[in-house]
Amino acid sequence: xxFPHFHFSSKENRLLGFVGAENPEPQETxxxxxxxxxxxxxxxxxxxxxxxxxxxxVNKADTAQNKAEGKVGKMxxxxxxxxxxxxxxxxxxxxxxxxxAAGEGNDDQEDKGPxxxxxxxxxxxxxxxxxxxxxxxxxxxxKMSKENAAALAEGLVAIGEFIKTFxxxxxxxxxxxxxxxxxxxxxxxxxxxxKAKDSKEGTKSSAESKETPISKVQNPKEEADKIGDVxxxxxxxxxxxxDAGKALSAVLTGKDTAPEARDAAxxxxxxxxxxxxxxxxxxxxxxxxLKEQERRNEFIDSAWDKAVGANPDIEDGxxxxxxxxxxxxxxxxxxxxSDVPEGVIEGMKxxxxxxxxxxxxxxxxxxxxxxxxxxxxxxxxKTFKALASGMEKQEEEPEESQESADESVExxxxxxxxxxxAMSEAQTTKIRKVLEANRQDVEEGxxxxxxxxxxKRDSARSVVDALNAEIDFLEANDASPDRNIDGKTVSLVDRxxxxxxxYAEKVKALxxxxxxxKANPDDIKDNSEQYARKRVEEYRRTKEEAYTKDPSRKxxxxxxxxxxxxxxxxxxxxxxxxxxxxxxxxxxxxxxEKKKDDYRSKLExxxxxxxxxxxxxxxx
Amino acid sequence: xxxxxxxxxxxxxxxxxSGAELYNQIMSGIEMDLxxxxxxxxxxxxxxxxxxxxxxxxxxxxxxFAEYQNQFDEYQKKQSExxxxxxNNAMSYIENQDRATDxxxxxxxxxxxxxx
Numbered sequence: 114x115x116f117p118h119f120h121f122s123s124k125e126n127r128l129l130g131f132v133g134a135e136n137p138e139p140q141e142t143x144x145x146x147x148x149x150x151x152x153x154x155x156x157x158x159x160x161x162x163x164x165x166x167x168x169x170x171v172n173k174a175d176t177a178q179n180k181a182e183g184k185v186g187k188m189x190x191x192x193x194x195x196x197x198x199x200x201x202x203x204x205x206x207x208x209x210x211x212x213x214a215a216g217e218g219n220d221d222q223e224d225k226g227p228x229x230x231x232x233x234x235x236x237x238x239x240x241x242x243x244x245x246x247x248x249x250x251x252x253x254x255x256k257m258s259k260e261n262a263a264a265l266a267e268g269l270v271a272i273g274e275f276i277k278t279f280x281x282x283x284x285x286x287x288x289x290x291x292x293x294x295x296x297x298x299x300x301x302x303x304x305x306x307x308k309a310k311d312s313k314e315g316t317k318s319s320a321e322s323k324e325t326p327i328s329k330v331q332n333p334k335e336e337a338d339k340i341g342d343v344x345x346x347x348x349x350x351x352x353x354x355x356d357a358g359k360a361l362s363a364v365l366t367g368k369d370t371a372p373e374a375r376d377a378a379x380x381x382x383x384x385x386x387x388x389x390x391x392x393x394x395x396x397x398x399x400x401x402x403l404k405e406q407e408r409r410n411e412f413i414d415s416a417w418d419k420a421v422g423a424n425p426d427i428e429d430g431x432x433x434x435x436x437x438x439x440x441x442x443x444x445x446x447x448x449x450x451s452d453v454p455e456g457v458i459e460g461m462k463x464x465x466x467x468x469x470x471x472x473x474x475x476x477x478x479x480x481x482x483x484x485x486x487x488x489x490x491x492x493x494x495k496t497f498k499a500l501a502s503g504m505e506k507q508e509e510e511p512e513e514s515q516e517s518a519d520e521s522v523e524x525x526x527x528x529x530x531x532x533x534x535a536m537s538e539a540q541t542t543k544i545r546k547v548l549e550a551n552r553q554d555v556e557e558g559x560x561x562x563x564x565x566x567x568x569k570r571d572s573a574r575s576v577v578d579a580l581n582a583e584i585d586f587l588e589a590n591d592a593s594p595d596r597n598i599d600g601k602t603v604s605l606v607d608r609x610x611x612x613x614x615x616y617a618e619k620v621k622a623l624x625x626x627x628x629x630x631k632a633n634p635d636d637i638k639d640n641s642e643q644y645a646r647k648r649v650e651e652y653r654r655t656k657e658e659a660y661t662k663d664p665s666r667k668x669x670x671x672x673x674x675x676x677x678x679x680x681x682x683x684x685x686x687x688x689x690x691x692x693x694x695x696x697x698x699x700x701x702x703x704x705x706e707k708k709k710d711d712y713r714s715k716l717e718x719x720x721x722x723x724x725x726x727x728x729x730x731x732x733x
Numbered sequence: 734x735x736x737x738x739x740x741x742x743x744x745x746x747x748x749x750x751s752g753a754e755l756y757n758q759i760m761s762g763i764e765m766d767l768x769x770x771x772x773x774x775x776x777x778x779x780x781x782x783x784x785x786x787x788x789x790x791x792x793x794x795x796x797x798f799a800e801y802q803n804q805f806d807e808y809q810k811k812q813s814e815x816x817x818x819x820x821n822n823a824m825s826y827i828e829n830q831d832r833a834t835d836x837x838x839x840x841x842x843x844x845x846x847x848x849x
Contacts, residue, residue, distance in 0.1 A: 157791035158798070163775070166798055167756075167767055174805065175752025181812055182749045188820040189746060195827050567751070 176575070179568055183561060356381060445477040536681040541592045543678045547652045548586055548645055552579035559616075570623035573616050580613040581641040582648070589686070642686045653679050660712075669716045676709045744822040747815040759804045764797035 158166065469476050536544070556579075559572040584606055587593040593606040653675040660668040680702060683689060689700045698704040750758065757768045765771055766778075779790065 156795060157788050158795045160787065160791060163767070163791075163794055164772060166794075167760075167769065167772055170760075170798065170801060170805070171752050171756045171769065173752070174755045177805075177809055178749055178752050178755055181809075181816060184813075184816050185746050185749055185819070188816060188823070191820065192823045192827065195824060 175571060179558075179562075179571065182568065183558070186561075186563075446474055447477075448474045536590060536678075536685050540678040540681045541590050543652075543674075544586065544645070544649055544682055545583075545590075545592055547648050548579070548583040551648045552576070552583050555579040565623055570620060573619045573623060576616045577613055577620060578641075578644055580609055580616065582645040584609050584613065585641045586645050642688060646682065646686070646688055649679050649682050664715075666716055669712050672712045673709055673716070676705050676712070680705050680709070743826055744819050746819055746823075747812065749812070755805075755808065756801075759808065760797070760801055763800050763804070764794065767794060767797055767801075 555572075555575050559569075559576050562569045562572045587606050587609070593604050653672070656668070656672045656675040660672050683702050683705070689702045691700055698707055753769055757770070760767050766775060779787070782790070
């Protein structure tokens with residue numbers, strides 16, 4: 114049985130640095146301003162910077178190649194899984210063939226045996242199935258050959274068993290069996306229909322019910338196709354069984370004694386047998402589908418628990434989300450009780466989640482099959498951390514995230530008129546989230562690297578790198594929130610420092626007998642501000658990319674906000690690399706100021722034609 | 734994009750070089766001085782160089798790094814495409830193999846049943 118495969122490219126492309134190529138806006142890079150390179154002749158390097166430049170290039174290549182290696186590893190794992198799945202299928206088929214071959218063997222043995230016809234049939238069939246033997250015995254009185262009697266008996270019993278299996282598998286006789294996987298509410302199983310169609314209706318109605326916050330909507334089209342397919346086969350089967358039954362009845366009751374009629378009846382049974390085996394495969398497929406649905410539903414249950422439990426300060430009835438449901442087979446839609454808090458979606462995207470927002474709904478796009486395995490909980494943890502954090506922020510600053518886009522624009526204008534030397538709380542939180550999401554990504558990457566070679570060592574160093582940047586930022590801005598760990602209140606910085614010590618020890622242990630390919634962990638500290646700057650820059654570029662794809666006012670505002678945060682961080686850390694360019698800009702800050710002006714004039718001059726694209730969520 | 738295959742027809746996964754290997758492979762085609770192997774020897778090699786010559790050399794290095802960046806980007810794109818292509822081809826290969834096996838098995842089953 115084969116399974117669909119999915120491709121993830123946006124995050125990987127971003128990490129590999131391809132995204133900027135799609136963006137027509139000029140992009141500043143930390144390592145070198147590529148647009149500047151194209152705009153004017155190369156300035157000579159300073160001699161003492163040559164080695165640093167080369168090291169930086171090697172490190173960048175290292176990071177990119179590690180990611181490429183990871184992608185190949187993922188592909189290999191996916192292929193191995195597919196191979197294993199195919200192997201299991203083939204083994205099932207082989208087993209079926211063996212069974213069949215064994216059945217044929219019995220018949221052959223009977224042919225050679227000295228027994229009387231009736232006895233031979235009975236002995237043989239008793240070994241296989243008592244019901245078959247009984248039926249064969251009832252056929253003894255008929256003028257049939259031993260082979261034909263055995264074939265008829267076997268065929269009839271097989272059909273009976275098949276119908277039983279068929280109905281059990283699809284819940285034709287048992288409402289609950291049919292409804293369970295597709296049921297919208299586990300608390301109300303009795304509401305399910307007794308046919309597949311009823312089940313689908315039940316799912317739909319409960320998805321709409323406010324009393325049942327968790328609705329598990331399966332892919333309606335796929336479900337209809339599969340169930341319809343099986344249902345049509347059932348009808349077809351019943352007709353064939355009816356035809357075969359009539360033909361057999363005529364033969365068995367002696368109404369039709371012609372050899373041709375008898376042969377035709379046998380042929381009908383044999384045909385049914387062939388079809389039976391084919392449909393059996395579909396029964397298995399359906400079984401797999403049901404298992405998958407159950408797995409997904411369990412996942413949704415878990416998601417809901419996490420949503421409710423994500424923030425202990427939120428009381429019962431004041432939940433984060435009003436529903437979580439599967440849509441289109443591959444998407445998970447979470448509908449919040451309020452508008453999506455500002456910054457949450459960016460945090461989630463920065464955490465590598467493929468999400469989109471519409472009004473108060475967050476959609477996880479193209480949920481991969483393996484999200485229901487080990488990766489699922491991790492992704493959910495990130496999501497609900499972001500949600501909980503957003504809710505906290507929303508509670509602290511209710512007006513900020515509830516304002517209309519126009520008001521938000523005005524506020525932003527006012528705020529940016531003030532000199533952004535000191536970072537605002539919102540900007541600090543934004544950068545903290547960007548660095549946290551980045552560190553979680555890097556940690557996740559470390560966990561996925563197998564073995565204890567250079568790749569593992571460098572990956573551990575990358576975690577130290579990310580931790581240094583985060584710790585330095587939190588300390589410099591006095592922005593370390595407390596975390597509740599096993600009932601104890603621990604400062605985030607302290608926890609990160611402990612984590613850093615652990616990773617530094619791992620680097621040390623892994624470095625034995627390995628050549629050095631990156632700077633020592635202690636050296637990285639000096640570069641942590643530059644590291645953080647890169648992350649903040651990447652964040653701003655994702656906003657620009659979003660604007661390029663969708664030049665809405667909202668996205669323009671998000672770019673301005675991101676530029677503000679980046680500028681504030683640069684000023685706060687006294688970083689201002691040279692970015693002299695053909696457009697008259699001299700430095701990165703200079704260029705960012707210009708960029709901000711550009712986006713503001715786009716926003717205010719009406720050059721964005723689709724002003725109406727600001728949806729109700731932004732206007733209310 | 735074609736993907737190399739084994740004698741069995743199964744696509745071979747692309748080889749991913751280390752960062753240093755990749756850097757040296759690209760840079761050795763642009764400016765040998767800037768390979769990791771030659772970099773430590775530059776001070777000796779250009780000892781006593783005049784300021785003017787050094788400025789020219791540094792301009793050349795600057796251009797070399799810019800060219801490296803271009804080639805590196807191209808390489809990454811190509812490699813990404815190769816990896817994607819490998820995955821798709823390997824999946825297709827297994828699917829086709831499985832489909833052929835399924836057909837054989839079903840034919841064999843049908844034949845067996847007809848002979849019951």
